Amino acid sequence: MELIDFVKGYFASPKHVGALTPSSRGLAERVTEAACVSEAAAVIEFGPGTGVFTEVIARKIRTGTKFFAIEISEEFVRACRERCPGVKVIHDSAENARRYMVEMGIEHCDCIVSGLPFANFENDLQDGLLNTAYELLKPGGVFVTFTYFFSPYMPRGRRFRRRLEGRFSRVEKTGIVWSNVPPAFAYRAIK
Numbered sequence: 081m082e083l084i085d086f087v088k089g090y091f092a093s094p095k096h097v098g099a100l101t102p103s104s105r106g107l108a109e110r111v112t113e114a115a116c117v118s119e120a121a122a123v124i125e126f127g128p129g130t131g132v133f134t135e136v137i138a139r140k141i142r143t144g145t146k147f148f149a150i151e152i153s154e155e156f157v158r159a160c161r162e163r164c165p166g167v168k169v170i171h172d173s174a175e176n177a178r179r180y181m182v183e184m185g186i187e188h189c190d191c192i193v194s195g196l197p198f199a200n201f202e203n204d205l206q207d208g209l210l211n212t213a214y215e216l217l218k219p220g221g222v223f224v225t226f227t228y229f230f231s232p233y234m235p236r237g238r239r240f241r242r243r244l245e246g247r248f249s250r251v252e253k254t255g256i257v258w259s260n261v262p263p264a265f266a267y268r269a270i271k
Contacts, residue, residue, distance in 0.1 A: 102129060103195065104260040107226060108136040111193055114254050114268045115224040117141055120190035124181070124216065125149035126174035126209070126225075127196035129156050131163035137193060138167050146186050150174050175208050177216060188218035194225035199236040206243055214247050217271045223248065229256050229263040244269050 111133060117123050118140045128134040128149040141147055148168040151157045157171040170180055174196065181189065192213050198206055213223045223244075231237030244251045248269035256265045 101261050103132045103226070103264070104257065105132065105136070107257045107260040107264050107266075108133045110254055110257050111224050111226055111266045112136050112140055114266050115191040115193050115222050117145075117191060117193065120145055122181075122186045122189040123147045124177055124189050124192045126177070126192060126194040126213070127151060128160045128169065129153075129195050131160035131167075131169075133193055133195055134160055134164045134167055134169070138164055146184050146189075148180055148184065150177050150180065175212050177212060181216060189216055189221060190218060191222045191224065192217060194223065196225065198225060198240050199227060199231055199234070203239075206240065210243055210247055214271060219271055221271045223269040223271070224266050225269075226264045226266045229265060241267070 115123070117137050120141065121144075123137060123141060123145060125134055125137060125148070128151050131149075134149050137147060148170060149160060150170045150172055151160060152171075152173050154171055157169055160167070160169045172180075174194075181187075194213070196209065198209070201209070217223060227237060227240070232241065241251070244267055248271055250270045252268045252270075254266040254268065256263050
C-alpha cells in the first residue's frame with residue numbers, strides 16, 4: 081500500500097511529494113540519529129508522508145516526550161495514522177506548527193525532523209518553512225532534513241544549502257545512505 085500511495089501522491093503533486101518511493105528504514109535511522117530524538121523532550125516532524133520516519137521516532141523517543149507530525153496531504157495523513165496509531169498526526173501545513181505546539185504546551189522544541197522535498201519548493205515556501213523551523217527550535221535545537229546524494233550538484237540543491245546556512249549557526253552533512261532509493265544524506269542544522 082505504501083508504494084502505491086507514494087506513486088499516486090507523486091503524480092498528483094510532484095512538487096509536494098519529492099520521490100516515487102518512500103524513504104528507507106536505513107535513512108530513517110540516520111535522520112533520527114542526527115536529530116538526537118532519543119534525548120529530546122519535544123519533537124516535531126514536518127511532512128511524515130506514510131510514516132517511515134514517524135515510526136522510528138515513536139520507537140526512539142522517551143516516555144513523556146511531546147511529539148507530533150504535521151502533513152499537508154490528506155491521503156498521507158490517513159496512511160501515517162494507520163501506520164502509527166499512537167502518534168498525533170495533524171492535517172495542516174508545517175508553516176502552522178506553532179499553533180499545535182501551543183495547544184500541546186510546548187514553548188520550543190529540541191528537534192524537527194523533516195521529510196519535505198525542499199529542493200522542489202519555490203523560494204517563498206522554502207523561506208516560510210525554514211523560518212518556522214528556526215522559530216520553533218530552542219537555542220541549540222536541531223533541524224534535520226534529507227536530500228538525495230546528487231542534490232549538492234544541482235542549482236536548487238545549492239540554493240537550499242545556502243538558505244540553511246543563512247539561518248542556522250552550523251550545518252553538517254551525514255554520510256550517504258546508499259541503500260535508499262535514490263541514495264540520500266541528511267543536513268543537520270543547529271540553531
